[in-house]
Amino acid sequence: MLDTLRATVTDRVWEPLPAPMKSGLLVSYAAMGPVLFVGGFAWDALTLSRIDALFDNLFLGAYLVLLAVALVLHQRARDRRLPRFMLPAGWVFRLAVHFFFGGLLSAYVVYYLRSATFGRTLLFLGLLAGLLFANEFLQRFFRGAGIRLLLYLFCAFSFLLFWIPVATGLIGRGVWALAAIGAFVLTALVRLAMDVSPGSLPGMVRRLATDVARVATHLSGRNAASNAEPEVDPEPDPDDGLSATPDPAAARIALDRIRRDPIARLRWQLAPALAWASSGFSWLALLLVLFLLDLGGMIPPVPISVLTMGVYRDVQHTGDGAELTYAQPPWWRFWDTDNSRFVLYGDDRVCVFAPVYAPRGIHPRLYHRWERWNAEAGAWEWTGDRGTWVRARGGRDDGSPHHTCKRNGLQPGPWRVTVETEDGRVVATHRLTMVAGGQGEPTLVTRPWP
Numbered sequence: 548m549l550d551t552l553r554a555t556v557t558d559r560v561w562e563p564l565p566a567p568m569k570s571g572l573l574v575s576y577a578a579m580g581p582v583l584f585v586g587g588f589a590w591d592a593l594t595l596s597r598i599d600a601l602f603d604n605l606f607l608g609a610y611l612v613l614l615a616v617a618l619v620l621h622q623r624a625r626d627r628r629l630p631r632f633m634l635p636a637g638w639v640f641r642l643a644v645h646f647f648f649g650g651l652l653s654a655y656v657v658y659y660l661r662s663a664t665f666g667r668t669l670l671f672l673g674l675l676a677g678l679l680f681a682n683e684f685l686q687r688f689f690r691g692a693g694i695r696l697l698l699y700l701f702c703a704f705s706f707l708l709f710w711i712p713v714a715t716g717l718i719g720r721g722v723w724a725l726a727a728i729g730a731f732v733l734t735a736l737v738r739l740a741m742d743v744s745p746g747s748l749p750g751m752v753r754r755l756a757t758d759v760a761r762v763a764t765h766l767s768g769r770n771a772a773s774n775a776e777p778e779v780d781p782e783p784d785p786d787d788g789l790s791a792t793p794d795p796a797a798a799r800i801a802l803d804r805i806r807r808d809p810i811a812r813l814r815w816q817l818a819p820a821l822a823w824a825s826s827g828f829s830w831l832a833l834l835l836v837l838f839l840l841d842l843g844g845m846i847p848p849v850p851i852s853v854l855t856m857g858v859y860r861d862v863q864h865t866g867d868g869a870e871l872t873y874a875q876p877p878w879w880r881f882w883d884t885d886n887s888r889f890v891l892y893g894d895d896r897v898c899v900f901a902p903v904y905a906p907r908g909i910h911p912r913l914y915h916r917w918e919r920w921n922a923e924a925g926a927w928e929w930t931g932d933r934g935t936w937v938r939a940r941g942g943r944d945d946g947s948p949h950h951t952c953k954r955n956g957l958q959p960g961p962w963r964v965t966v967e968t969e970d971g972r973v974v975a976t977h978r979l980t981m982v983a984g985g986q987g988e989p990t991l992v993t994r995p996w997p
Contacts (some may be wrong), residue, residue: 564774586721591653596657597715598850601908607654611706614647615733618691618699619740622692644695645686650968651702651736652679658709662847668973670845675705692741693826696734699831703730704837709849716908718851719970723841727834734830750994844972851911853966853975856901857885860991861951869996870949871900887979892989896954899964899977902996912969915951920961927963930956947996 595603621640623629658674660918663672678698682689689695712718717725840846861872874890876883889897905911921928930953949966959981966974 576938581606591650594884595654595657598661598709599904601653604710604713607651607706608710610647610650611703612653613735614644614699615652615737615740617643617647618692618695618737629755645682645689648682648689648698648702649679651706652682654706657703659705659847659849662849662852662974664967667843668844668847671840671847682808685693693829696738696826697736697829697833700730700734700833701837703733704834712909713906714849718909718911718968720841723838727837731830731834736828738826841850848968848974850906850909851913851974852904853901853967854904855962856899856966856975856977857890858887858977858979859885859898859900859950860896860982860989862898862952864899865947865995867948869900869941869950870993871996872991872993875992887977889961889981890982891957891981892987892990894954895957897957897979897981898950898952899979900948900950901964901966901975903949903966903975904943904976913949913974914967914969916965917951917953917966918963918965919958920963922960948996957981 593746603908617640620629620633621637621644624634624637624640627634656679657670659675663669680702681739682698689698704726707729707953708722711722711725711729835845857871857873859871859873863870863872871885873884873886876886876888887941889895899915901915903911903913917930918927919930920926951964961978961980963976966975968974
């Protein structure tokens with residue numbers, strides 16, 4: 548703990564402090580992390596409103612850009628490739644990276660939680676929550692540039708996955724491809740800014756093109772003087788992302804080989820590209836994992852979400868609202884406002900009402916999938932009903948009313964109704980229990996929605 552705190556202040560400031568003040572600072576520092584973690588997440592949960600809110604999207608987009616800037620500045624400060632007056636601010640860049648990662652991941656947990664269900668999508672939500680926790684309390688695992696770039700790729704992908712539908716109105720598998728490509732390009736730009744400065748890039752390209760031409764001439768045998776010593780800098784350019792060998796003797800041997808062998812010189816020039824290739828493979832591996840999660844329905848279908856679900860005996864739409872009719876529950880179940888415990892009386896009609904929220908300009912096709920629990924098989928059994936699809940209207944704060952009803956094949960036991968998209972991704976699931984033995988006619992209650 549002492550080392551962590553002293554890493555953020557200079558010895559000139561820390562050493563003169565009295566011992567009681569040092570102890571107080573250590574205690575405050577230890578408590579600050581959990582307090583800020585809980586407070587920040589609570590703030591995001593209370594202040595982040597609609598997923599298509601312009602201010603919130605601009606805010607998160609700015610965080611993503613500032614995170615990229617902080618990553619670049621911190622890495623270049625660690626490599627001592629910034630102006631001298633900026634080098635002492637390396638710890639500020641490190642704290643900025645930590646802050647922006649935490650802000651983005653916290654917002655993603657809030658947004659994706661609204662579209663998650665208690666099923667397969669909890670895996671992705673758990674991944675987000677785990678990364679948020681690790682960024683706050685396990686910072687030592689995020690010190691390397693490689694792991695930070697992977698986390699940045701994940702953050703960029705998670706943002707684009709819901710921002711692209713909000714901005715364009717597109718939904719479906721194509722959005723995943725656009726988000727993956729966009730996240731890969733953004734991460735590559737951050738890596739490029741870490742490795743080279745804009746002024747050195749043209750020189751690198753020219754030298755690489757010259758060396759490729761020399762190797763081609765050397766291999767074809769048309770240059771009899773291929774062993775002539777090419778003009779090279781005595782030391783590698785620090786902006787090339789290369790570092791000199793610490794052993795002077797080894798450095799002279801390596802430099803002599805580079806001078807006399809065009810192929811060795813080309814390999815030396817391609818060393819940063821090989822490092823890039825290894826990074827690219829890790830990025831592609833992460834995108835492959837995300838693709839498999841999406842293919843398995845484990846990524847919530849943001850920006851679509853079901854605000855609430857309930858079981859009723861009748862649903863009548865009234866303009867922009869609806870009237871929900873249900874059997875009055877016993878007096879001791881005063882909290883029930885629907886019939887999730889559905890008592891069968893004979894000629895029954897079960898309706899599941901699920902208002903769907905979608906951003907403006909997005910009108911998804913949604914279905915209700917009815918399933919009954921088969922105790923003998925130990926699995927859910929599809930009854931063949933998928934409901935009539937409804938094109939939900941986007942832009943309403945309280946959601947677009949959406950319901951389906953079922954009358955045939957009702958049997959006592961556990962049931963569940965799943966709201967799913969046209970390509971089969973789960974938006975929400977609601978369970979109900981049908982109970983036999985109702986006598987006479989139920990007392991009906993009607994309440995308006997919203």
